[in-house]
Amino acid sequence: MNQDTMSGRRALGRRAAGVMLGAAGLLSAGSALAQGQMRDGSDDIVEPEKGFLAESFDYVKHNSYFRVGVLHFQYYGTSSRLTVEDAQGLAAQAFPPGESEIPHTGSSAGNTTTLGGTIGIFLPKTGRHLAMEVTLAPPLKLDFELAKNAEDESLAPVTRNGIPTGVPPIGKSIGTFKALPPNFTIVYRPWVDTLIQPYIGAGAMYLYTYDTDVNNEVLNAYGNEPQLNLTKPVACVGQLGADFKLPQNMFITADVKYVGCATVEAKVNNIVINSPTLSPTVGPIDVGTVSSSNDFKAVLYQLSFGMRF
Incomplete structure (x- = not known):
């Protein structure tokens, strides 16, 4: 190069x-x-916006609470007199035609104690003063019972002519039924930062009943399987309680709910009774249908342990 x-x-x-x-x-x-x-x-720089579901989940995560404890159901309701209708044969001779009320009688429900739980969420923009609660419990198995003279006296001891019918007393317990008493309340807490936080609430309860079973020996003597039917109304709920704060967002609650403003219609159909003295001659005593109208009143007492999020 x-x-x-x-x-x-x-x-x-x-x-x-x-x-x-x-x-x-x-x-x-x-x-x-x-x-x-x-x-x-x-x-x-604008951060990506969260979706509606993500925001809702985040709100529930940081503004909810639950409590679990002992729940006692105490029934205080009253009822009308028992009414007999469609009685046949000898039993019909004990009552006037059509429907007939039996004096000094009535019906009631038993009491029970079980576990109960409550889930609550504070309503937005209320400073945790307002919350919505739902209280749930396992199915309550309750007794359906006769009251007053019906517990130990015959519903039709004699005919209108004074002839003994031989119809025995039925006894207090007619059978059982199950109830799912979900109730919803809106709760107001006037103080949210104190050691003791009292509250008051109001709401509604659906008196849902199912799985009825007539297990009374007198009513089942002929194996005719009487049926117990209960209506399912919506009742009003009044609530009082107080939270007692513990460390780490935990608390203990004493809560009382009054349930009322509802009427439950109860009917036992297809009642056929064995008369120890007359049935061998005249056959079974067909009483027909016995019903009552129950003014439902109950109190739910709850003592529980809870935690806030």
Whole structure:
């Protein structure tokens, strides 16, 4: 190679190196500028918005509570007199035609104790003063009972002509039924930062009953399977209680709910009774249907342990 050629190549190499160094400098400057702009404009960056479901889940997660404890159901209701209708044969001779009320009688429900739980959520923008609660319990198995003279006296001891019918006393317990008493209340707490937090509430309860079973020996003597039917109204609920704060967002609650403002119609159909003295001669005594109208009143007492989130 001659001297001119080598000089040209050296010049070309120097230009190429200069271009590469210049490009690297531009890239470095651009990167630094971009990082500086991101830092300077960090307040203007908009975070992606959460979806409605995510926001709702997040709110429930930080504004809910639960409690679990002992629940006692105490029935205080009253009823109308027992009414007999569709009595046949000898039993019909004990009552006037059509429906007939039996004096000094009635019906009632038994009491029970079980576990009960409550789930609550504080309502938005109320400073945790207002909350919505739902109280649930395992199915309550309750006794359906006769009251007053019907417990130990015959419903039809004699005919209108004074002839003994031989119908025996039925006894107190007619059978059982199960109840699922879900209730919803809106609760107000006047103080939310004190050691003791009293509250008052109001709401509704659905008196849902099912799985009725007439297991009375007198009523089942002929194997005719009488049926117990209960209506399922909605009742009103009044609530009083207090939370007692414990460490770590835990608390103990004493709660009382009054349930009322509802009428439950009760009917026992297809009642056929064996008369120890007359049935061997005249056959079974067909009493028909016995019914009552119950003014439902009950109190739910609950003592429970809870935790807030």
